[in-house]
Amino acid sequence: xxxxxxxxxxxxxxxxxxxxxxxxxxxxxxxxxxxxxxxxxxxxxxxxxxxxxxxxxxxxxxxxxxxxxxxxxxxxxxxxxxxxxxxxxxxxxxxxxxxxxxxxxxxxxxxxxxxxxxxxxxxxxxxxxxxxxxxxxxxxxxxxxxxxxxxxxxxxxxxxxxxxxxxxxxxxxxxxxxxxxxxxxxxxxxxxxxxxxxxxxxxxxxxxxxxxxxxxxxxxxxxxxxxxxxxxxxxxxxxxxxxxxxxxxxxxxxxxxxxxxxxxxxxxx
Numbered sequence: 346x347x348x349x350x351x352x353x354x355x356x357x358x359x360x361x362x363x364x365x366x367x368x369x370x371x372x373x374x375x376x377x378x379x380x381x382x383x384x385x386x387x388x389x390x391x392x393x394x395x396x397x398x399x400x401x402x403x404x405x406x407x408x409x410x411x412x413x414x415x416x417x418x419x420x421x422x423x424x425x426x427x428x429x430x431x432x433x434x435x436x437x438x439x440x441x442x443x444x445x446x447x448x449x450x451x452x453x454x455x456x457x458x459x460x461x462x463x464x465x466x467x468x469x470x471x472x473x474x475x476x477x478x479x480x481x482x483x484x485x486x487x488x489x490x491x492x493x494x495x496x497x498x499x500x501x502x503x504x505x506x507x508x509x510x511x512x513x514x515x516x517x518x519x520x521x522x523x524x525x526x527x528x529x530x531x532x533x534x535x536x537x538x539x540x541x542x543x544x545x546x547x548x549x550x551x552x553x554x555x556x557x558x559x560x561x562x563x564x565x566x567x568x569x570x571x572x573x574x575x576x577x578x579x580x581x582x583x584x585x586x587x588x589x590x591x592x593x594x595x596x597x598x599x600x601x602x603x604x605x606x607x608x609x610x611x612x613x614x
Contacts, residue, residue, distance in 0.1 A: 386460035387518035392473050393608065394461025397454055405444075410465055419465040429459050451513040451611060474601050481606025484599055489591060491603075498613055503567050504551060505587070506535060510612035520604045524595070527588040537587055538562060540572055541579040548572070549583075 399408075410418030425440060426432035433455050439447040450458070461468065485491045491508075492501055498509035511520070523530040538560065540548045550564035560580070561571045574580060591600060 386463060387516075387521075389518040389521040389604070390457045390460040390516055391464050391468055393453075393517035394457035394459070395468065395470055395473060396475060397450075397458055398461055402458075410462075418462055421463065421466070429463075432459050432462070453512065453514070453516040453608065456516050474598055476598075476601035476603070476605030478602070478606040478609040480599075481602035481604070481609075484595070484603050485606055488599075489595070489603065494587070497610065503563050504565060506551070508607065509610055511610050512608040513611040515607075517604060517608060520607050521600065523588075524591045524600050524603065526592070527586040527590055528584075531584075531586045535586070537583045537585075539579070539581045539583055540577050542572070543576055543578055545578070552582075 398406075406412050406416070406418055410420075423432060423435075426435045435445065436448060436450060436455050436458060439445045494502055494505035496502055496507045496509070499507065501507075515523075519530060534552070536552075537549060538552050540560070540562075542548065548562070548564050548570060550562040550570065552560060552562050553569075554561040558574055559571060560574065561569070564570050572580075591603075595603065
């Protein structure tokens with residue numbers, strides 16, 4: 346696959362793995378609930394879902410989703426899954442006594458598949474730029490200098506969160522937004538903190554745990570600190586992230602590569 350080129354579902358190599366989307370979602374004639382369109386789903390998730398579908402599902406369901414008798418995935422009418430929540434349950438758990446077996450998809454993968462299925466009839470596959478996780482890993486360690494702050498499965502610095510399972514916990518859209526606008530995408534749990542002790546020492550770092558009386562954190566020197574709040578002159582949860590924006594440093598193709606690498610990180614198991 347050439348980097349930056351338009352691709353179609355046929356451009357991905359299908360696997361023989363049975364995709365879970367299946368006979369369980371037999372076309373129905375009733376009204377469609379939660380039938381979405383592109384405005385309701387983020388493009389990064391739709392694109393990721395298209396890639397998953399093309400790599401894992403097209404062998405059974407076909408490029409247009411109508412290869413299995415009685416099940417037209419592109420119709421948007423799923424008897425067993427009229428809402429996104431029910432569709433997620435079907436993808437994850439399968440349906441007994443059908444070809445729809447439980448799957449090992451992560452939550453971000455399920456989110457992406459739903460986004461793509463809800464837009465299967467109208468989404469232009471030719472506009473997808475498929476990220477390369479191998480190139481993304483090089484960018485992570487090199488140009489992006491991400492490894493200066495983040496560890497991967499315990500290997501690396503501890504000042505920023507370990508990203509070893511980030512692909513199993515964050516959606517493609519959230520990762521894409523974080524690279525471009527880390528301030529807007531900053532999760533409350535990841536906000537840095539600043540504490541000033543009674544003797545005027547300033548401690549900044551990443552919270553590991555906090556209760557009414559104490560806070561435990563990794564400071565800027567990667568030291569584990571436990572602070573009694575009663576002993577602090579000031580304690581502030583900061584709203585600005587320490588992570589820079591990569592909107593200008595990376596091209597759109599490079600960001601796609603980095604997101605592809607991060608999505609590939611699903612922990613040690």
